[in-house]
Amino acid sequence: MWDNSVENSRIVIVGAGNLATCLGKALCKVGIRPLAVWSRSEESAVALSSLLQCSAATDIGSLPDADLVVTAVADDALPQVARLVAARYPDALVVHTAGSVPMNVWAEAGARHYGVFYPMQTFSKAKEVDFSRLGIFVEGCSDDHCDRLMRLASLLTPMAYRATSEQRAYLHIAAVFACNFANAMYGMAAELLQGNGLPFEVMLPLIDETAAKLHTLSPDEAQTGPARRGDATIMNRQRAMLSEPHSEVYDIVSRYIRQKAMNIKKD
């Protein structure tokens, strides 16, 4: 069983994708080297194990004993992998790293000690992720398990939080809006520029400033633009210059901004 010293815990990582790679490196950085990594693909397992200087396995049954097993695999593979992990590690604390998968995937897989360890960030293998600059959200099947995960998360970042499965589901949706959908707005801007012989690079200072503002202002306070001001002349002119799908997004998001601005004035 896991003792109280998180630093000395024996950790195994199940998975060798973007998140497993970034998390493994972050653990090594704070002095907690995983014992082993697993991947269905021998090539991926060996690649990550040599990066982390630990052992590799393609068979979950052959993984070494551990106190904590972090399962970072694709959401749709999780239920099946969870069963194998729960069978191999009846006494270890087993956790997954998925925003949208409830904790009870582990109960359904037959695990006894389980939880969730969700680092919220957009991961790409090529780009190093600084764990000290992201939020980690943990959940445990008991207060004790949750405490242990909080201690581990706190070693990696000052932004360690407890979150229920339902809160985590909303966190994931919020991340879809703030990351995926914001990026889609950048994509639409890129299309509008490209169609008019203008380079996307000219947008970067604006995009950086828009993100930077939120460190001192709320999104409501930071909101600017024709819809915020209620400038109907410009909105009609801009709307007339757009076609699908940009025009539809222009209507709906402008209406949202306008409505919000009027509600704030009323307060």
Place this chain on the structure above:
Amino acid sequence: MWDNSVENSRIVIVGAGNLATCLGKALCKVGIRPLAVWSRSEESAVALSSLLQCSAATDIGSLPDADLVVTAVADDALPQVARLVAARYPDALVVHTAGSVPMNVWAEAGARHYGVFYPMQTFSKAKEVDFSRLGIFVEGCSDDHCDRLMRLASLLTPMAYRATSEQRAYLHIAAVFACNFANAMYGMAAELLQGNGLPFEVMLPLIDETAAKLHTLSPDEAQTGPARRGDATIMNRQRAMLSEPHSEVYDIVSRYIRQKAMNIKKD
């Protein structure tokens, strides 16, 4: 008339709002102190003039002679102010700073030497704007006037570009998407978090990373998330957790991302 040395030009700023303030300070920083500023409000004129250490006026007729008059007033005040500026300065180069107003507002106002000097950024009086990190788009009624404005813009930023009125109109729309609409996505994320007892701050690392990615990847390359992957299970689950207006935005933007991803695969 304006000689070839941009550095020695006599500049007057008409307006004392966010953009006039930031531009005035940026000009001083590169050694070009405006001669005077104008505002309809004496308080605003005096405040900016003391900041820039120049004279103040509330009557355009009483402004000193100048080579270049930068008019930075609200879009809807521009036609009227432009007539007064054109009458006072028949021989100076007169420009406005608005993204969405065509250059010919000056011809209609009776000006002879005119153009546009559009710094693209989201301006707030409280927050200092670094002009060397934003794009400035210029247009002139002749090549010569355009050249002069390019030289002035190049003193302030390495990102100085020529843009026609039509290109500038699309630039402004692109900025609405990349800045105002991206911020609206942050706002929706904030509402979803708030409704579930979670602080908005947890989103900041994700928002910063989403913006930072675009310095090395195109928006298409940077796109991640359930819609990009075509993960129908998560999308249906998330959709069911949302109500208006978030659900409508979720549908439309997800469809856009999905469509885009399938087109890229086909290429």
